[in-house]
Amino acid sequence: MLSVLIETLNDEEGLARTLASLIGGAVEGVVRDVVVCDTGSTDQTHRVADHAGCHYVAGGIAAGIRQAKGDWLLLLEPGARLSDGWIDEVVAHTARATMPARFSRARGSRAPFLARVFSGNRALAEGLVISKRQATALAKSARSAEVIARGLATKRLDAEIWVAPPK
Incomplete structure (x- = not known):
């Protein structure tokens, strides 16, 4: 049903934290596969x-999207953690919608106002649930998951998601 894609570059610790938050989805049968898309x-x-x-x-x-088995993809940054309740929300969304979706930031994960104003906005910080069909089309002209997530109506x-710390 759902393939999780995580684009990495020297993110072993962050990857481990993100994978731990996906265990419930794998046990419930919602997460079909996890593809780690490494960039060197x-x-x-x-x-x-492994x-x-x-x-x-x-x-x-792009290589990860081709490998993904699910009809829907969940793109996450390494280090991001999904909070309890994410499974039901994603299942409900994918059953009734065709547009992409993002998670809400967990209260403790929200940066203060001035920090948000002066920091760079990461399009993938809140994750992205997107159909494989749409992601495949976007990946033809995008070189990263961040570019795929940027500018989409969601x-x-x-x-909730606990946002990965900035690199």
């Missing part, structure tokens, strides 16, 4: 992916 890591990212049973592909997000899910 020199740390142990590949070992973390030990967790993920598909590991070099070549970035629905806001009632599930």
